Amino acid sequence: MLLRSRILLLFGLAMALVAASVAVPAWLVLRDGEDRAAALRAAVQSASLNEAVERAGAPLVTLLRQMAADDALRTARAAHDESALRQRLAALLAETGLDGPAGRIDMVGPQGQLLAAAPAAAEPLASGATALQRDLAPDGISARFEASAEGPMLLVVSLRLSTGDLLSASMAADAALGGVARQLGADLLLRDRQGRVTFATDQSLRDSAAALREGQTLALAGRLFRLEATPLDNSAGARVGEVLVLADATAETQSRQLLLLLAGALLVVAGAVTCGLLYRVIRDAIDPLSELARALQAVAGGDIFASAAIAARRDEVGDIQAALESLRSNTLALDRLQTRNRLSALRERALIGQEIARLTAVLDGPERDEILGLLEGEGAALGPAFTRLSGHVVQQHQAMATLLEERTRDLALVRQALEERTQLNRMREELDVARRLQLSSVPTTFPKRPDFRLHAAMVPAKEVGGDFCDFVMLDEHRLALLIGDASGKGVHAAIFIAMARSLLRAAIGRGASPAEALAQANDVLSTDNPTMMFATVFAAVLDCRTGLMTYANAGHNPPRRRGAVGEAELPVARGIALGVMDGMEFVDQQVTLDAGDMVLMFTDGVTEAVAPGDILFGDDRLAAIVADPALEAPAQLVEAVARQVEAFADTEPQADDITMIALHWRGHPPARAIDSTVEELACA
Structure with a gap:
């Protein structure tokens, strides 16, 4: 499309936009006036x-x-x-x-x-x-x-x-x-x-x-x-x-129609007059531009002597004509400059070819012959020859750099492996010390009394575990029993359960009941627990004079009891684990043991032991072992459960810590036997 047509089209669009910008507000004002009038x-x-x-x-x-x-x-x-x-x-x-x-x-x-x-x-x-x-x-x-x-x-x-x-x-x-x-x-x-x-x-x-x-x-x-x-x-x-x-509404409608007609006629007349004036201005400006365009096309085609036959003007058209004359003179100067540059380029190509031929001496025979072949003759291919030369040089440099990097990396790997081995040995030594310390906290010496017998054992699943068991004679006639299991395994679980054990032992030692001891320990553990760990605990106090056992539970597995009437779970309130939420209350429960009763306290590592095929050991297998009357001593019962769990797991690795406490209540002995036992404990 010619420039003249584009200008006229653009002007027509501009006129339409102006008319719309005037007509739309006028229409909106008219509509608003009509709405107000209505x-x-x-x-x-x-x-x-x-x-x-x-x-x-x-x-x-x-x-x-x-x-x-x-x-x-x-x-x-x-x-x-x-x-x-x-x-x-x-x-x-x-x-x-x-x-x-x-x-x-x-x-x-x-x-x-x-x-x-x-x-x-x-x-x-x-x-x-x-x-x-x-x-x-x-x-x-x-x-x-x-x-x-x-x-x-x-x-x-x-x-x-x-x-x-x-x-x-x-x-x-x-x-x-x-x-x-x-x-x-x-x-x-x-x-x-x-x-x-x-x-x-x-x-x-x-x-x-x-x-x-x-x-x-x-x-x-x-x-x-x-x-x-x-x-x-x-x-x-x-x-x-x-x-x-x-x-x-005859007069109102006719006056509005007449007003709209006059406004439309005025807009048409103004547009026609403006278009006529614009066309004359465009014609006076476009005709000289057409002549200048013809001259520019001739110069572009190689006729550097072409010129435009227009009179001198003091406007943009005159500036374009002066630029055209300047272009003609610059084109002549550029042609002379290109000739000089062509001769200079030939000399430089010859010099570069000589230098490339000299540098090929560092290459092997086939590569050198290839590059020299490209430099022979008048049309020597300097670009391909230089590219081949730089490629071979870079390839040799990369090979040397790769060889050096491999040797350096091998040396760094050896040094890193030595450091990691040293750190691993140090960690193993520290974990072994922690394991021995934790196992040393498990009671190995049990009181020899005529009214009860005790035995406990712990088998951590890792170097250190998250279980604990403990017992302590609060006074001459009361025995405190504690067993617990922390969430997770490893060092963090062992630290958390050690804190729980210390808090519980201190609270019971101050005279708190099992439920009060659990509540006090729970408040302390919940106050600062950013890792959101928790521990299940079963705490009991046995009165050796009557066989009355007062106990409380914090989400732990109910102990198993074997008596004259058979074997069953000890009835316990489940409770909530320690460390979950402060301000929780726990319930004290009581049961009177009969002479000959056996009570087994354990962690879930026993019942949740896994055999090949993802089969759990379960409560039924544990109940069958506890119900065996041949297992009279607490040590026999604990060892029997441990053997059965190990045999059940077979090749499966131990998934959780296993901890057990067995209590055999013999019954209240005669006073003479009690006095002799107290004397033995005092001497010990």
């Missing part, structure tokens, strides 16, 4: 309609005032004689000529109750009678249209009496709307809430009522009419219908 017209029409309705109801107002002054009506109301009141209203209705099908008079009491009506009715004429009695002042008037379920729409006029009663009279809405249409000087129609036409001043309006819409413009008898709608509310504020009034 709102104003609706308000004016509503006020005019209300005024016309009040005028149409003026006869009813006069009638109601006369009735309010009727002595007989007042006397009947004062006597509360409903029959006399109804008869007087019927007489007044007949006297005033309102006894037609829509004529009715009623009186409503201060509480909104219908006192009397003529003719008789069940509900007041005014649907909002209660609201009218509240809102109207004495002698106040209300004229509203009311919808009747049995008959046509009515115009109801209500008068509030000084006694607080409400006197209402009605007439047909058609008669009132006829007067309204005459006062407004316009045709109108009335539609109810269902859209049915109940009144129309013109039969043609009634026939076309279904297609009429608010704001619609109609052409009738050479005039334009706008359909304005005004809603009708009853005295209760509910919508009962709407009045559509045909307002004459």
